[in-house]
Amino acid sequence: MKNIDLLGFIAATLTTIAFVPQLIKTWQTKSAGDVSFLMLLTFCTGVFLWLLYGIFIQSWPVIAANFLTLIFNLLILSLKIRYE
Amino acid sequence: MKNIDLLGFIAATLTTIAFVPQLIKTWQTKSAGDVSFLMLLTFCTGVFLWLLYGIFIQSWPVIAANFLTLIFNLLILSLKIRYE
Numbered sequence: 001m002k003n004i005d006l007l008g009f010i011a012a013t014l015t016t017i018a019f020v021p022q023l024i025k026t027w028q029t030k031s032a033g034d035v036s037f038l039m040l041l042t043f044c045t046g047v048f049l050w051l052l053y054g055i056f057i058q059s060w061p062v063i064a065a066n067f068l069t070l071i072f073n074l075l076i077l078s079l080k081i082r083y084e
Numbered sequence: 085m086k087n088i089d090l091l092g093f094i095a096a097t098l099t100t101i102a103f104v105p106q107l108i109k110t111w112q113t114k115s116a117g118d119v120s121f122l123m124l125l126t127f128c129t130g131v132f133l134w135l136l137y138g139i140f141i142q143s144w145p146v147i148a149a150n151f152l153t154l155i156f157n158l159l160i161l162s163l164k165i166r167y168e
Binding site: 045 | 092097101110120123131133
């Protein structure tokens, strides 16, 4: 793996797993009042379009990273709706 | 602009501007207790690496989108630290 590919891989991993602590925190505290609904909605829509983009250009890293990011953020969004 | 480029452009715009509502909400409520510190830290680190990646591959869309996303998230992070 070239250094530049490794950099992209680490970047994609971090921006994907970043949402796991938020998911766990929201699950544990049963509170997401400070988390913006509009942010989650806009971000999920954008990540879904990134996923479509990845499918069109047949890029597995783009597909995998955005699929997981979408799942994590949809779970955070559903918890926020549930706890409000 | 090809359709696939337009899709990527819309996706990048949405995942960048998504953080503006969170920034405004945190600024107005002066509260970010429900927002995970570890999420912000991990996400900012990942976006910074995406920015470096964009500079290395000389891709202006990657640079611009990640530069703005980094600024918005660093502002949210600094507000969270300030209000706690």
